Amino acid sequence: MSMNTVPERLAALRAAMKANGVDVYLIPVGDPHSSEYLPDHYTSLTYFSGFHGENSNFVVTPTESAVWADGRYFVQAEKEIAGTEIQLMRMGEPGVPTVEEYCGKVLPENGVLGLCGLTASCGLVRGVQKELDAKKGTIKTLNLEDELWTEGRPARPATPAWILPKEYAGFSPAEKLERLRGKLKELGCTAQLVGKLDNLAWLLNLRAMDIQCTPYAMSYCYVTPERAVLFINTARLGAEAAAELKANGVEIQEYDDVLKFLAAETEPQTVLADPASVNFAVYETLQNNAALTVKDEADPLLPMKGVKNEVELAHDREAHLRDAVAMVRFQKELEERLAAGEELTELTVDEILHKYRSAQDKFIVESFGTIAAYGGNAAMMHYHATEEDHAKLERKGFLLVDSGATYLDGTTDITRTYPLGELTEDERMALMYEINNRYLDDERVNLNIQLDQPILVIADLGLWNGRRTGYQEISSGNIRDCLYSGRDIEYATWYVDKLGDLRCDAIHHDGTNHLLYRTYKPGARDSQIDLLKEKLYYGKAVRSDITRITRRLGDEIGKVYGWDFPKPRQAVSVER
Secondary structure: OOOOOHHHHHHHHHHHHHHOOOOEEEEEOOOOOOOOOOOHHHOHHHHHHOOOOOOOEEEEOOOOEEEEEOHHHHHHHHHHHOOOOOEEEEOOOOOOOOHHHHHHHHOOOOOEEEEOOOOOEHHHHHHHHHHHHOOOOEEEEOOHHHHHOOOOOOOOOOOOEEEOOHHHHOOOHHHHHHHHHHHHHHOOOOEEEEOOHHHHHHHHOEEOOOEOOEOOOOOEEEEOOOOEEEEOOHHHEOHHHHHHHHHOOOEEEOHHHHHHHHHHOOOOEEEEEOOOOOEHHHHHHHHHOOOEEEEEOOOOHHHHHHOOOHHHHHHHHHHHHHHHHHHHHHHHHHHHHHHOOOOOEHHHHHHHHHHHHHOOOOEEEEOOOOEEEEHHHHHOOOOOOOOOOOOEOOOOOEEEEEEOEEEOOEEOOEEEEEEOOOOOHHHHHHHHHHHHHHHHHHHHHHOOOEOOOOEEEEEEEEEOOEEEEEEEEEOOOEHHHHOOOOOOOOEEEEEEOOOOOEEEEEEEOOEEEEEEEEEEOOOOOHHHHHHHHHHHHOOOOOHHHHHHHEEOOHHHHHHHHOOOOOOHHHHHHOOO
């Protein structure tokens, strides 16, 4: 069977689904390490759907298919799936189901949903299973992506791996491992399988170029009080790097042996696992080992690496100064060549930036693909110019440039908007909206935090005929999904108050909506939840009704940004 087009690939996938007794198949954007940016080997969603966006999912049934895209990719997704059967699900828009809800809707009674356990996070699988329970549906782990995508598939990356010297990192791998062990002890754990590549890169000072523009090495590290075992393709690890790791107490085993190792582990451990980032295959293997007790906790390495030591801070400042020099030189050349009447395009922008950045000391690579978007192209959040599709620069309007570089001593990410001529008032307003949306998009990435329960949105609504209360549930249970507003909202501000509650003030033509976001406490009964919803609907709920069966979101958010809030039992004495 030919598999050169999306319809042909969908037909092959459906045939494989039928052969494996699967009614619905889910393909997330993901790799075994919950990476934001993927090695080309793991772009299965793009292969089967044609869509290139991040933070997405693709669902296929025997008769229909749908792809989820967030606000960054609405325009791009429409273009890329045009002419196919695939339905676009605009995430966060009114009436659009989450991928979990959709799976529950399209699965037949007692049906089977298939997915690859290595590329789906544990949090995603849990959310889907909740929706399937009503139909007594089950999840079957298999890997139809590997079975079907064989011709022309990029190999799994295996670039040379090396160790960042302590003079840049500030601490050795051994010192960081001891810090992690201390943190695990505080959390009541004795072990962790580190799978997030950014966290692992920080922990072991490990570097490679397995992901485009990102110096990570595909690997895992199993850490206990006595051992640190790195799972990596050993052929890519030079003698010097291997010796450095060994000197820091790190054992080395083959990458593909990680599941076998975890399944065979006999040393009793309480293993920390973050459902938001640990893939389902790993989590399931940990759970199925009787010697291991799995404890769900947020990955402690995220806040640990977020607090930079003095060595890191000093080098980061130096990297930004060198990068600033490159940016100034870029702007000067851009202005001079435009003034001279030279024909420039979005591609030219990338060329000039690379010329000046690559000339800087300690340059390694761009930190991401340069986004140079002129005029209407700037409306597409993560637009990239290509040889086939790019715009010519003119002496009017805006040029948006989002770019950065990775240096040996630091990484930059800079967004600048350049007026190429005189601006109208409408252009100034459009610029303000564009900048605000980009900041919000970054926060959605930061707050991609998967909870075990849905999020309850408690609303105090400003309507044309007065105020009223109400509620809504965000069934995904992901804090990221709180950061969306409806079509009629003119301005929305999200914040965490001094009590640790996530709130939103949303202004519209009739007034202002005040929203409070909380999640259900473990053990909250359906009857209790129904009673609270009834009180909210009739405007009779008081604070104690809410706090009795729900908890705040600030604790999870605080771990991302380094914020501390009073304990909930202390909060009653704090005035808002």
